[in-house]
């Protein structure tokens with residue numbers, strides 16, 4: 001299922017590289033050179049946004065328009081308004097050029113442990129605040145397709161598990177630990193006070209993961225999350241946590257008791273454990289202090305890289321992952337005020353201008 005979708009976009013992206021007589025960029029260095037040419041970056045992004053070549057207005061969906069080449073804008077005959085390639089995408093209202101956006105995206109989708117806003121700020125020469133906002137917009141584009149469920153006829157057995165992200169009381173100062181202990185009785189287990197609960201499912205056949213922040217790990221919360229993501233009647237493997245009781249009503253539920261063993265034949269959650277360890281490495285190493293409020297966005301980022309990693313049956317490379325991510329930029333606008341609740345936008349360091357709808 002995934003392979004087919006990737007291939008459609010790759011065919012279009014690669015076709016243009018051939019038409020423009022360019023080698024398809026395979027490395028970050030080649031990509032920077034390739035996309036530094038504004039025309040090339042424009043053609044590349046245009047072909048991923050409208051793979052059938054039919055440019056439609058993001059406001060009224062009309063496909064009757066004039067292209068004004070010198071300004072790289074379209075004049076829509078349906079609503080009589082102009083639009084750029086960025087309108088209706090995560091790039092909308094950004095004064096930054098596509099070259100910067102694409103370099104940032106290439107790095108984000110291909111660096112296993114992510115990229116911090118400080119690193120991006122130094123690499124691109126934009127402010128750290130701008131870089132932080134860029135990364136969040138890019139994460140919005142990396143959000144996966146939730147329109148189908150795991151398991152069922154197409155998928156395989158599904159692993160489900162939960163984990164906690166947050167400070168480790170065994171590594172902190174005694175006074176802080178005592179504060180946390182006093183937080184007992186708030187409905188959370190000792191050691192998990194102040195931590196954010198994450199729920200995850202993994203389909204072994206599709207080799208895909210989904211993860212999201214959940215308010216708690218109560219039975220109702222976890223079961224609803226599984227019902228949302230997994231087809232009825234699928235095989236579901238979990239540990240013997242009480243949150244997973246009653247799953248046998250809707251699923252073929254099998255349990256591995258982690259007090260005795262981690263793997264019981266086919267029944268284990270080691271695939272998800274692997275994902276959790278990658279996630280925690282990313283959060284500890286690169287992002288260090290993540291607000292629980294934003295954690296879902298970081299999950300989307302890690303899930304994208306995990307689901308589009310190179311495997312034997314799906315040998316994706318860096319350029320493929322980038323093309324796939326670029327094909328998802330439409331219809332996912334994220335404004336600064338939505339992200340932060342503040343009514344301001346970061347300023348562009350080199351031009352000193354705010355985020356304005358300037359065609360690139």
Ligand SMILES: [Zn+2]
Nearest residue numbers: 057060076079
């Ligand atoms: Zn229109």
